[in-house]
């Protein structure tokens with residue numbers, strides 16, 4: 133067998149893979165203090181990512197990564213389907229920048245968010261017909277881990293926009309690793325099985341409330357900041 137060296141193409145992937153999957157999951161952050169009249173923050177260290185499903189909303193899932201899908205063309209399922217009620221607030225797992233937002237034939241109303249270190253791309257699909265996203269979100273927007281980004285629905289599997297063509301309301305959640313920009317949106321995309329990550333994140337849920345009675349938009353209850361954005 134060939135010896136592992138830094139010059140090998142796969143060596144770097146192997147070496148980088150832990151930080152590519154989990155980098156950004158743990159670190160210093162600031163969280164809004166609860167039970168105080170004036171908004172104030174406290175510094176913490178630990179897990180700083182959230183479940184994509186808001187606190188107090190139920191969902192079910194099983195490890196469906198790699199199952200076959202037949203709409204359009206035969207392909208494998210590169211994510212995890214979280215079954216829940218229409219309108220359930222969907223949460224940004226990690227802080228990042230909105231890279232894609234809008235209609236996609238397969239994902240319906242979908243949103244793609246790239247982590248701040250650009251190594252992880254989070255894909256949330258089949259959002260609610262009529263009112264898929266939190267108000268004001270657009271390509272280039274920055275979101276914080278725990279922010280409400282949209283609402284669970286059943287859109288997709290249609291060239292025509294804003295169509296419910298999915299049988300069971302669910303969030304399709306996907307996570308892609310990007311070691312090298314050339315892999316992004318290519319035949320060499322690396323999507324990982326996030327089932328265990330979703331299980332782990334059940335302990336880290338973002339609490340929400342209806343912040344706008346007219347638009348019916350929800351927002352997170354307790355603010356959060358990455359430590360490097362607080363200075």
Ligand SMILES: [Zn+2]
Pocket residue numbers: 209211212213303304305
């Ligand atoms: Zn799916």
